[in-house]
Amino acid sequence: xxxxxxxxxxxxxxxxxxxxxxxxxxxxxxxxxxxxxxxxxxxxxxxxxxxxxxxxx
Amino acid sequence: xxxxxxxxxxxxxxxxxxxxxxxxxxxxxxxxxxxxxxxxxxxxxxxxxxxxxxxxxxxxxxxxxxxxxxxxxxxxxxxxxxxxxxxxxxxxxxxxxxxxxxxxxxxxxxxxxxxxxxxxxxxxxxxxxxxxxxxxxxxxxxxxxxxxxxxxxxxxxxxxxxxxxxxxxxxxxxxxxxxxxxxxxxxxxxxxxxxxxxxxxxxxxxxxxxxxxxxxxxxxxxxxxxxxxxxxxxxxxxxxxxxxxxxxxxxx
Numbered sequence: 624x625x626x627x628x629x630x631x632x633x634x635x636x637x638x639x640x641x642x643x644x645x646x647x648x649x650x651x652x653x654x655x656x657x658x659x660x661x662x663x664x665x666x667x668x669x670x671x672x673x674x675x676x677x678x679x680x
Numbered sequence: 681x682x683x684x685x686x687x688x689x690x691x692x693x694x695x696x697x698x699x700x701x702x703x704x705x706x707x708x709x710x711x712x713x714x715x716x717x718x719x720x721x722x723x724x725x726x727x728x729x730x731x732x733x734x735x736x737x738x739x740x741x742x743x744x745x746x747x748x749x750x751x752x753x754x755x756x757x758x759x760x761x762x763x764x765x766x767x768x769x770x771x772x773x774x775x776x777x778x779x780x781x782x783x784x785x786x787x788x789x790x791x792x793x794x795x796x797x798x799x800x801x802x803x804x805x806x807x808x809x810x811x812x813x814x815x816x817x818x819x820x821x822x823x824x825x826x827x828x829x830x831x832x833x834x835x836x837x838x839x840x841x842x843x844x845x846x847x848x849x850x851x852x853x854x855x856x857x858x859x860x861x862x863x864x865x866x867x868x869x870x871x872x873x874x875x876x877x878x879x880x881x882x883x884x885x886x887x888x889x890x891x892x893x894x895x896x897x898x899x900x901x902x903x904x905x906x907x908x909x910x911x912x913x914x915x916x917x918x919x920x921x922x923x924x925x926x927x928x929x930x931x932x
Contacts, residue, residue: 624729624735625729625734625735625736626734626735626736626800627735629736629739629796629797629799629800630724630735630736630738630739632796633739633742633743633792633793633796633797634720634724634739634742636789636792636793636796637742637746637789637793640785640788640789640792641785641789641898643785644781644782644785644898644902645709645902647781647906648902648905648906648908648909649905651906651909652905652908652909652912655909655912655913655916655921656912656924656925657925658916659912659916659917659921659922659924659925660925660926662916662917662922663922663925663926
């Protein structure tokens with residue numbers, strides 16, 4: 624194949640960028656779901672603490 | 681109500697859109713990868729080498745679909761932005777802003793593969809040619825939209841500001857398209873026409889059409905995935921997001 628290195632480089636760039644385009648939203652999605660779980664855990668802890676305080680009174 | 685109209689209204693609901701995107705993202709990606717696999721195989725091993733450019737012309741099969749996508753995605757982003765600005769539809773804001781990084785990725789592919797193709801054919805990696813320069817400006821416009829959207833804290837104000845930039849930027853699309861006609865350009869003129877006669881031999885066209893379809897399918901998958909993530913960010917704190925997060929945890 625003539626110009627083989629150029630063809631490989633071009634297809635390499637193409638697949639590297641598409642790979643980033645595939646991975647980036649997945650990382651973002653996982654981050655959002657993790658943030659939602661942490662938020663829920665914080666809310667649960669806060670409400671549990673409030674209940675304990677009200678019983679002590 | 682007509683079922684299609686009802687479905688369109690339902691799609692505006694964030695939880696419904698999340699379910700829709702979660703269901704169709706893998707389908708679009710898998711279909712895109714399958715068509716792309718055929719396109720790349722045929723482009724590299726099936727079609728004959730060009731009589732003048734040799735095998736370097738095989739770069740065309742990724743360069744041209746990416747270039748078309750860079751223009752198409754920008755047009756679509758501006759279309760969604762216009763709908764979002766006029767009717768304040770939140771989903772259209774999300775979809776418009778999800779278009780920007782994908783369009784930027786395709787523009788980057790266009791510029792990089794064009795540069796790699798240009799070196800053996802033109803003897804240079806880069807030239808301030810009208811087509812190349814306007815495509816570079818398109819990349820900067822995409823980056824501007826992404827930057828503006830992330831610079832403003834309020835998501836809705838950010839989407840409106842970035843959407844306005846996208847609408848104004850549409851003026852660049854015909855300039856890119858006709859740059860090879862209006863100016864004396866190093867870049868070759870139009871060789872492929874979807875509706876007219878192409879200057880390429882018919883034996884070279886099937887992989888190109890496959891890659892055009894594949895990049896569209898890939899775009900749908902990526903758009904839904906990105907829009908889903910942004911939808912969750914905007915809806916953070918809502919009960920349905922919490923249930924979804926717990927469900928994801930339970931399914932692990």
